[in-house]
Amino acid sequence: MKDYLDLFLIFARIGGLTFGGGYAMLPMLKKEVVENRGWATEEELLDYYAIGQCTPGIIAVNTATFIGYKTKGILGGIVATLGVVAPSVVIITLIALFLQNFADITIVKHAFAGISVCVCVLIFDAILSLGKKSLKNIFSWVVFSLVIAISLVFDISPIFVVILAGIAGVIYTRIKKTKEVK
Amino acid sequence: MIFLQLLFEFFKAGLFAVGGGLATLPFLFDISAKTGWFSTQDIMNLIAISESTPGPLGVNMATYAGVVTTGVAGGLVATIGLILPSIVIIEIIATILEKFKNAKIVQAIFSGLRPASTGLITVAGLMVAKVALLNIELFSETGKITDLFSIFSIILAVLIYAGLKKFKKHPVIYIAIAAAAGILLQL
DSSP states (O other), X not given: OHHHHHHHHHHHHHHHHOBSSXXXXXXXXXXXXXXXXXXXXXXXXXXXXXXXXXXXBOHHHHHHHHHHHHHHHHHHHHHHHHHHXXXXXXXXXXXXXXXXXXXXXXXXXXXXXHHHHHHHHHHHXXXXXXXXXXXXXXHHHHHHXXXXXXXXXXXXXXXXXXXXXXXXXXXXXXXXXXXXXX | OHHHHHHHHHHHHHHHOBSSGGGGHHHHHHXXXXXXXXXXXXXXXXXXXXXXXXXXXHHHHHHHHHHHHHHHHHHHHHHHHHHHHHHHHHHHHHHHHHHHTTSHHHHHHHHHHHHHHHHHHHHHHHHHHHHHHBOHHHHHHHOOHHHHBOHHHHXXXXXXXXXXXXXXXXXXXXHHHHHHHHHHHTO
């Protein structure tokens, strides 16, 4: 029981401190889940993000369900997900009921401009650390660069990008194996 | 009855919106046009609010739309509808993955997915940076390259990064400092 409460509270904290959607959650997940708790590795976070991109639903929710499942099975997945959405539900309900012009308040605007600068720094710091884990050979650098180039130039859905990368991974592994056999 | 409808509409959004919170938007416009539960102005409000409050955008949107429609219970129902498909689908994938995670083919797929995932996150980071650090609007008006960069934001970003590397505190500390700096510097 305590484990589930723990899972709920940690994910509530992550949800309550994440500004700006699934990707902004990454630095929080890295700190709370990977570094503080050891519930998942950075490589696993990358896997969850990749799968979360091409399955329905919100990435933040998908990732929370994955980590919850990994920690405490199916119920764990549900508990972590409820945790990650709980702060949003409370805060947004209060704003929708009492403060419809919340986003127009000058002080909120300035605070948020500062926060988005910080979120940007945090995401890049997380990317550097993930890159060290995931970009270890020429193949991975090629995939990484192609994904960035394709996403910036074309308006293509991440689903196709992820599927193509998966296929590339299978082909690359095959080629590597045949070379080793020879 | 309206609750069942809310649950169903947001369940659909959760099932078919692939790839993050903003993918939920087209569904909201669709629901608004079809049911009239909330207006386009409500959607505009909720985008602004979602972006200036913590939490996943999609969840914020569902809660807001639900509350506007039928109050607190509506917010809960819409949110549950939205996250239900995710929970079911991911639990199934996670169960399968757990079973086959050591299979060679799964390992091979992940060898491609991991760098791709890093790439997609980098692109998302670049989009955030564009909004947070550059003044695209001002630049397109004046055409002066010095107007393109918001100097204070960039200095703040450098300072935060230096602090992050030096003190290694919890991210929320830096977020709080950045919010204060934003208010003080009138960013």
